[in-house]
Amino acid sequence: LILFCQHPALCERLKNVRVLLYKNPSLVDEVRALRNKNEFGVGFKILDSIPAVIYLVARYHRSLEKGLNAAVQVSLAGDSDTIPAMVGAILGAYHGFSTFPKYWLDQLYDGTSAWEKRVSAKREQQDLGFISWKEVLWQTDKLYSLVP
Template structure:
Protein backbone atom coordinates (compact mmCIF):
# COMPACT_ATOMS: atom_id res chain seq x y z
CA UNK A 1 0.00 0.00 0.00
CA UNK A 2 1.44 3.36 -1.06
CA UNK A 3 -1.27 5.72 0.16
CA UNK A 4 -0.10 8.39 2.58
CA UNK A 5 -3.12 10.38 3.77
CA UNK A 6 -6.13 9.57 5.93
CA UNK A 7 -8.65 9.88 3.11
CA UNK A 8 -6.76 7.35 1.00
CA UNK A 9 -6.58 4.93 3.92
CA UNK A 10 -10.33 5.35 4.34
CA UNK A 11 -10.87 4.47 0.68
CA UNK A 12 -8.65 1.39 1.01
CA UNK A 13 -10.67 0.29 4.01
CA UNK A 14 -13.92 0.87 2.15
CA UNK A 15 -12.84 -1.33 -0.76
CA UNK A 16 -11.73 -4.06 1.65
CA UNK A 17 -15.09 -3.99 3.40
CA UNK A 18 -16.89 -4.08 0.04
CA UNK A 19 -15.00 -7.21 -0.96
CA UNK A 20 -15.97 -8.85 2.32
CA UNK A 21 -19.62 -7.81 2.04
CA UNK A 22 -19.90 -9.15 -1.52
CA UNK A 23 -19.66 -12.65 -0.08
CA UNK A 24 -23.04 -12.27 1.60
CA UNK A 25 -26.10 -13.60 -0.15
CA UNK A 26 -28.23 -10.46 0.04
CA UNK A 27 -25.69 -8.25 -1.73
CA UNK A 28 -26.84 -9.23 -5.23
CA UNK A 29 -30.34 -8.08 -4.39
CA UNK A 30 -29.02 -4.79 -3.02
CA UNK A 31 -26.86 -4.24 -6.10
CA UNK A 32 -29.84 -4.93 -8.35
CA UNK A 33 -31.74 -2.14 -6.61
CA UNK A 34 -28.77 0.24 -6.96
CA UNK A 35 -28.46 -0.63 -10.65
CA UNK A 36 -32.13 0.16 -11.27
CA UNK A 37 -31.81 3.49 -9.49
CA UNK A 38 -28.75 4.43 -11.57
CA UNK A 39 -30.57 3.53 -14.76
CA UNK A 40 -33.60 5.61 -13.83
CA UNK A 41 -31.48 8.58 -12.81
CA UNK A 42 -29.31 8.54 -15.93
CA UNK A 43 -32.21 8.18 -18.38
CA UNK A 44 -34.83 10.09 -16.37
CA UNK A 45 -37.30 7.35 -17.26
CA UNK A 46 -40.33 6.76 -15.01
CA UNK A 47 -39.37 4.45 -12.12
CA UNK A 48 -40.54 0.86 -12.07
CA UNK A 49 -42.58 -0.95 -9.43
CA UNK A 50 -43.49 2.16 -7.49
CA UNK A 51 -39.90 3.30 -6.92
CA UNK A 52 -39.44 7.05 -6.73
CA UNK A 53 -36.58 9.22 -7.92
CA UNK A 54 -35.35 12.02 -5.72
CA UNK A 55 -35.58 15.31 -7.64
CA UNK A 56 -32.37 16.44 -5.98
CA UNK A 57 -30.58 13.44 -7.49
CA UNK A 58 -31.77 14.35 -10.97
CA UNK A 59 -30.65 17.95 -10.46
CA UNK A 60 -27.26 16.72 -9.26
CA UNK A 61 -26.77 14.53 -12.34
CA UNK A 62 -27.74 17.43 -14.58
CA UNK A 63 -25.25 19.73 -12.85
CA UNK A 64 -22.30 17.37 -13.16
CA UNK A 65 -23.18 16.74 -16.79
CA UNK A 66 -22.95 20.39 -17.81
CA UNK A 67 -19.15 20.85 -17.50
CA UNK A 68 -18.50 17.76 -19.59
CA UNK A 69 -21.07 18.82 -22.17
CA UNK A 70 -19.58 22.32 -22.39
CA UNK A 71 -16.07 20.93 -22.78
CA UNK A 72 -17.27 18.59 -25.50
CA UNK A 73 -18.85 21.46 -27.42
CA UNK A 74 -15.77 23.66 -27.22
CA UNK A 75 -13.39 20.86 -28.18
CA UNK A 76 -15.31 19.71 -31.23
CA UNK A 77 -17.13 22.93 -32.22
CA UNK A 78 -20.25 20.84 -32.47
CA UNK A 79 -23.74 22.22 -31.93
CA UNK A 80 -25.12 18.88 -30.79
CA UNK A 81 -23.61 16.70 -28.08
CA UNK A 82 -25.87 13.80 -29.00
CA UNK A 83 -23.93 13.25 -32.21
CA UNK A 84 -20.63 12.88 -30.37
CA UNK A 85 -19.28 9.43 -29.69
CA UNK A 86 -18.74 8.18 -26.17
CA UNK A 87 -15.01 7.86 -26.84
CA UNK A 88 -14.69 11.56 -27.71
CA UNK A 89 -16.24 12.49 -24.37
CA UNK A 90 -14.23 9.95 -22.41
CA UNK A 91 -11.03 11.45 -23.82
CA UNK A 92 -11.83 14.63 -21.90
CA UNK A 93 -11.30 12.84 -18.60
CA UNK A 94 -8.01 13.31 -16.80
CA UNK A 95 -5.51 10.44 -16.56
CA UNK A 96 -4.81 10.54 -12.82
CA UNK A 97 -7.57 10.67 -10.23
CA UNK A 98 -7.32 10.66 -6.44
CA UNK A 99 -8.35 7.69 -4.33
CA UNK A 100 -11.35 9.63 -3.02
CA UNK A 101 -12.49 10.00 -6.65
CA UNK A 102 -11.46 6.54 -7.82
CA UNK A 103 -13.61 4.74 -5.27
CA UNK A 104 -16.86 6.53 -6.24
CA UNK A 105 -16.05 5.77 -9.88
CA UNK A 106 -15.63 2.09 -9.01
CA UNK A 107 -18.88 2.11 -7.02
CA UNK A 108 -20.73 3.64 -9.95
CA UNK A 109 -19.38 1.08 -12.41
CA UNK A 110 -20.13 -1.73 -9.99
CA UNK A 111 -23.68 -0.53 -9.47
CA UNK A 112 -24.29 -0.25 -13.19
CA UNK A 113 -22.60 -3.35 -14.61
CA UNK A 114 -22.12 -5.78 -11.69
CA UNK A 115 -24.16 -8.47 -13.43
CA UNK A 116 -21.63 -8.62 -16.28
CA UNK A 117 -18.19 -8.76 -14.63
CA UNK A 118 -16.13 -8.81 -17.83
CA UNK A 119 -17.98 -5.80 -19.24
CA UNK A 120 -17.79 -4.05 -15.87
CA UNK A 121 -14.00 -4.19 -15.74
CA UNK A 122 -13.59 -3.20 -19.38
CA UNK A 123 -15.94 -0.23 -18.96
CA UNK A 124 -14.23 0.85 -15.74
CA UNK A 125 -10.85 0.93 -17.47
CA UNK A 126 -12.34 2.67 -20.52
CA UNK A 127 -13.56 5.55 -18.38
CA UNK A 128 -9.96 6.52 -17.67
CA UNK A 129 -8.29 7.71 -14.51
CA UNK A 130 -5.79 5.57 -12.64
CA UNK A 131 -6.88 2.51 -14.59
CA UNK A 132 -4.69 -0.14 -12.96
CA UNK A 133 -6.00 0.93 -9.56
CA UNK A 134 -9.67 1.15 -10.52
CA UNK A 135 -9.48 -2.18 -12.34
CA UNK A 136 -7.93 -3.79 -9.25
CA UNK A 137 -10.65 -2.36 -7.03
CA UNK A 138 -13.60 -3.41 -9.13
CA UNK A 139 -11.92 -6.73 -9.98
CA UNK A 140 -11.53 -7.65 -6.33
CA UNK A 141 -15.17 -6.85 -5.61
CA UNK A 142 -16.42 -8.75 -8.67
CA UNK A 143 -14.25 -11.73 -7.76
CA UNK A 144 -15.84 -11.86 -4.32
CA UNK A 145 -19.30 -11.56 -5.87
CA UNK A 146 -19.00 -13.89 -8.88
CA UNK A 147 -15.98 -16.08 -8.20
CA UNK A 148 -13.38 -16.57 -10.93
CA UNK A 149 -15.02 -18.80 -13.56
CA UNK A 150 -16.10 -15.79 -15.65
CA UNK A 151 -12.53 -14.49 -16.17
CA UNK A 152 -11.67 -14.83 -19.90
CA UNK A 153 -8.73 -17.11 -20.68
CA UNK A 154 -7.20 -14.42 -22.88
CA UNK A 155 -6.75 -12.14 -19.87
CA UNK A 156 -4.70 -14.76 -18.09
CA UNK A 157 -2.75 -15.98 -21.12
CA UNK A 158 -1.81 -12.46 -22.25
CA UNK A 159 -0.44 -11.37 -18.88
CA UNK A 160 3.23 -10.50 -18.83
CA UNK A 161 5.29 -13.07 -16.99
CA UNK A 162 8.89 -12.27 -16.12
CA UNK A 163 11.28 -12.54 -13.21
CA UNK A 164 14.47 -10.77 -12.19
CA UNK A 165 17.32 -11.76 -9.91
CA UNK A 166 17.56 -9.74 -6.69
CA UNK A 167 21.21 -9.44 -5.74
CA UNK A 168 20.41 -8.32 -2.20
CA UNK A 169 18.17 -11.25 -1.26
CA UNK A 170 19.72 -13.71 -3.73
CA UNK A 171 16.28 -14.77 -4.90
CA UNK A 172 14.16 -14.50 -8.02
CA UNK A 173 11.54 -11.74 -7.91
CA UNK A 174 8.40 -12.51 -9.86
CA UNK A 175 6.45 -10.10 -12.06
CA UNK A 176 3.24 -10.62 -13.98
CA UNK A 177 1.22 -13.82 -14.06
CA UNK A 178 3.24 -15.81 -11.52
CA UNK A 179 3.15 -12.87 -9.12
CA UNK A 180 -0.65 -12.70 -9.44
CA UNK A 181 -0.92 -16.40 -8.61
CA UNK A 182 1.41 -16.05 -5.65
CA UNK A 183 -0.50 -13.05 -4.28
CA UNK A 184 -3.79 -14.89 -4.74
CA UNK A 185 -2.53 -17.84 -2.73
CA UNK A 186 -1.25 -15.55 0.03
CA UNK A 187 -4.48 -13.54 0.18
CA UNK A 188 -6.60 -16.70 0.31
CA UNK A 189 -5.05 -17.48 3.69
CA UNK A 190 -6.09 -14.16 5.24
CA UNK A 191 -9.05 -13.78 7.56
CA UNK A 192 -10.98 -10.86 6.05
CA UNK A 193 -13.23 -10.54 9.08
CA UNK A 194 -10.53 -8.48 10.78
CA UNK A 195 -8.18 -5.96 9.27
CA UNK A 196 -5.28 -3.79 10.33
CA UNK A 197 -6.05 -0.37 11.71
CA UNK A 198 -4.08 2.77 12.39
CA UNK A 199 -4.10 4.90 15.58
CA UNK A 200 -7.40 6.69 15.98
CA UNK A 201 -9.28 4.41 13.62
CA UNK A 202 -12.24 2.22 14.49
CA UNK A 203 -11.86 -1.52 14.15
CA UNK A 204 -14.49 -3.58 12.39
CA UNK A 205 -15.02 -7.26 13.03
Protein backbone atom coordinates (compact mmCIF):
# COMPACT_ATOMS: atom_id res chain seq x y z
CA LEU A 1 0.00 0.00 0.00
CA ILE A 2 2.84 2.36 0.77
CA LEU A 3 4.11 2.06 -2.81
CA PHE A 4 0.80 3.34 -4.20
CA CYS A 5 0.21 6.03 -1.58
CA GLN A 6 0.10 9.59 -2.94
CA HIS A 7 -0.89 11.56 0.17
CA PRO A 8 2.25 12.36 2.22
CA ALA A 9 0.55 12.29 5.64
CA LEU A 10 -1.22 9.00 4.87
CA CYS A 11 2.03 7.51 3.52
CA GLU A 12 3.75 8.36 6.77
CA ARG A 13 0.99 6.74 8.82
CA LEU A 14 1.12 3.61 6.66
CA LYS A 15 4.84 3.40 7.41
CA ASN A 16 3.92 3.59 11.10
CA VAL A 17 1.58 0.62 10.56
CA ARG A 18 4.47 -1.45 9.26
CA VAL A 19 6.73 -0.43 12.16
CA LEU A 20 4.08 -1.25 14.77
CA LEU A 21 3.34 -4.64 13.19
CA TYR A 22 7.04 -5.55 13.44
CA LYS A 23 7.12 -4.50 17.11
CA ASN A 24 4.32 -6.97 17.97
CA PRO A 25 3.18 -4.92 21.00
CA SER A 26 0.93 -5.96 23.86
CA LEU A 27 -2.70 -4.86 23.57
CA VAL A 28 -2.11 -2.01 26.03
CA ASP A 29 0.88 -0.69 24.06
CA GLU A 30 -0.96 -1.24 20.81
CA VAL A 31 -3.97 0.79 21.99
CA ARG A 32 -1.68 3.55 23.25
CA ALA A 33 0.19 3.69 19.92
CA LEU A 34 -2.94 3.68 17.74
CA ARG A 35 -4.53 6.44 19.80
CA ASN A 36 -1.50 8.69 19.20
CA LYS A 37 -2.88 11.36 16.87
CA ASN A 38 0.56 12.19 15.47
CA GLU A 39 1.26 8.61 14.36
CA PHE A 40 -2.14 7.03 13.69
CA GLY A 41 -5.29 8.59 15.11
CA VAL A 42 -8.73 7.13 15.79
CA GLY A 43 -11.11 9.64 14.25
CA PHE A 44 -13.67 9.35 11.47
CA LYS A 45 -11.53 11.04 8.80
CA ILE A 46 -9.70 8.76 6.38
CA LEU A 47 -6.32 9.91 7.67
CA ASP A 48 -7.41 9.11 11.24
CA SER A 49 -9.09 5.76 10.61
CA ILE A 50 -7.65 3.84 7.66
CA PRO A 51 -4.14 3.33 9.12
CA ALA A 52 -5.63 1.94 12.35
CA VAL A 53 -8.02 -0.29 10.38
CA ILE A 54 -5.20 -1.64 8.19
CA TYR A 55 -3.08 -2.32 11.26
CA LEU A 56 -5.90 -4.10 13.14
CA VAL A 57 -6.88 -6.25 10.15
CA ALA A 58 -3.26 -7.23 9.51
CA ARG A 59 -2.58 -7.93 13.18
CA TYR A 60 -5.78 -9.85 13.92
CA HIS A 61 -6.49 -11.47 10.55
CA ARG A 62 -6.70 -14.89 12.21
CA SER A 63 -9.44 -13.97 14.71
CA LEU A 64 -12.54 -11.92 14.01
CA GLU A 65 -13.40 -11.77 17.70
CA LYS A 66 -9.95 -10.58 18.81
CA GLY A 67 -9.83 -8.10 15.94
CA LEU A 68 -13.17 -6.54 16.84
CA ASN A 69 -12.36 -6.45 20.54
CA ALA A 70 -9.08 -4.67 19.80
CA ALA A 71 -10.86 -2.26 17.42
CA VAL A 72 -13.34 -1.33 20.14
CA GLN A 73 -10.55 -0.79 22.68
CA VAL A 74 -8.62 1.40 20.25
CA SER A 75 -11.60 3.48 19.19
CA LEU A 76 -12.95 4.27 22.66
CA ALA A 77 -10.73 7.36 22.70
CA GLY A 78 -12.13 8.66 19.42
CA ASP A 79 -14.78 7.76 16.88
CA SER A 80 -16.19 4.67 18.56
CA ASP A 81 -17.99 3.06 15.64
CA THR A 82 -16.15 3.77 12.38
CA ILE A 83 -13.02 1.74 13.06
CA PRO A 84 -14.81 -1.29 14.57
CA ALA A 85 -17.34 -1.24 11.71
CA MET A 86 -14.61 -1.30 9.07
CA VAL A 87 -12.54 -3.93 10.89
CA GLY A 88 -15.66 -6.05 11.40
CA ALA A 89 -16.68 -5.73 7.76
CA ILE A 90 -13.26 -6.75 6.46
CA LEU A 91 -12.66 -9.59 8.92
CA GLY A 92 -16.26 -10.75 8.60
CA ALA A 93 -15.95 -10.90 4.81
CA TYR A 94 -12.65 -12.73 5.13
CA HIS A 95 -13.78 -15.31 7.70
CA GLY A 96 -17.47 -15.63 6.87
CA PHE A 97 -20.63 -15.44 8.94
CA SER A 98 -19.99 -18.68 10.79
CA THR A 99 -17.09 -17.15 12.73
CA PHE A 100 -19.27 -14.60 14.51
CA PRO A 101 -19.67 -15.79 18.11
CA LYS A 102 -23.17 -17.13 18.76
CA TYR A 103 -23.58 -15.02 21.90
CA TRP A 104 -23.06 -11.89 19.74
CA LEU A 105 -25.73 -12.98 17.29
CA ASP A 106 -28.19 -13.89 20.04
CA GLN A 107 -28.10 -10.26 21.20
CA LEU A 108 -29.00 -8.89 17.77
CA TYR A 109 -32.65 -9.91 17.79
CA ASP A 110 -34.00 -6.72 19.37
CA GLY A 111 -31.80 -4.56 17.17
CA THR A 112 -33.03 -6.22 14.01
CA SER A 113 -36.69 -6.74 14.83
CA ALA A 114 -37.82 -3.79 12.68
CA TRP A 115 -35.86 -5.16 9.73
CA GLU A 116 -37.21 -8.64 10.43
CA LYS A 117 -40.77 -7.28 10.38
CA ARG A 118 -40.15 -5.62 7.00
CA VAL A 119 -38.75 -8.85 5.58
CA SER A 120 -41.69 -10.78 7.01
CA ALA A 121 -44.22 -8.34 5.57
CA LYS A 122 -42.54 -8.47 2.17
CA ARG A 123 -42.47 -12.27 2.24
CA GLU A 124 -46.16 -12.41 3.17
CA GLN A 125 -46.96 -10.08 0.28
CA GLN A 126 -45.14 -12.48 -2.02
CA ASP A 127 -46.81 -15.43 -0.30
CA LEU A 128 -43.45 -17.05 0.38
CA GLY A 129 -43.84 -17.34 4.13
CA PHE A 130 -41.53 -16.02 6.84
CA ILE A 131 -37.78 -16.52 6.95
CA SER A 132 -35.75 -15.47 10.00
CA TRP A 133 -32.87 -13.03 9.70
CA LYS A 134 -30.53 -15.79 10.90
CA GLU A 135 -31.64 -17.95 7.98
CA VAL A 136 -31.09 -15.04 5.57
CA LEU A 137 -27.56 -14.51 6.90
CA TRP A 138 -26.82 -18.24 6.86
CA GLN A 139 -28.02 -18.56 3.27
CA THR A 140 -25.98 -15.50 2.26
CA ASP A 141 -22.88 -16.96 3.90
CA LYS A 142 -23.52 -20.28 2.17
CA LEU A 143 -23.86 -18.52 -1.19
CA TYR A 144 -20.61 -16.58 -0.79
CA SER A 145 -18.72 -19.69 0.29
CA LEU A 146 -19.53 -21.18 -3.14
CA VAL A 147 -17.92 -18.28 -5.01
CA PRO A 148 -14.37 -19.25 -6.11
